[in-house]
Amino acid sequence: MKRKASAVWQGGLQDGKGSISTDSGVLKDTQYSFATRFADGIGTNPEELIAAAHAGCFSMALSAELSKAGITPERIATAATVTLDKDGGGFSITAVHLDVAVKIPGGDKAAFEKATADAKAGCPVSKVLNATITMDAKLET
Secondary structure, three states: OOEEEEOOOOOOOOEEEEEEEEOOOOOOOOOEEHHHHOOOOOOOOOHHHHHHHHHHHHHHHHHHHHHHHOOOEEEEEEEEEEEEEEEEEEEEEEHHHHEEEEEOOOOOOHHHHHHHHHHHHHHHHHHHOEEEEEEEEEEEE
């Protein structure tokens, strides 16, 4: 399986602008720029897209891990915060923090903790990121 997205950039770093599109059409010529990445400009940025991908991927991975334990969650809500830090050579994504809330009526805390740890380690987006990934996971019963 392969998925594809594309980006077009025009101009210099600070005064230029770009657009991002996906083959699915979910993003179509979606605007991004220096301002959307480093200030409060309107549009998206690569870090936000990585955060969205990680939140979605982790939620699905956690659902799979819970299923292995015979648990069907009522709801999994994940927010991913990506940290972009300046380093000697420019910028690096240095960390991702996952805030997770899972509703499992009568949930088993030990099974939940194992599933969240396994999902964090096994999520394909977690595997591709060369960053420290932390998590706060709450079981709602």
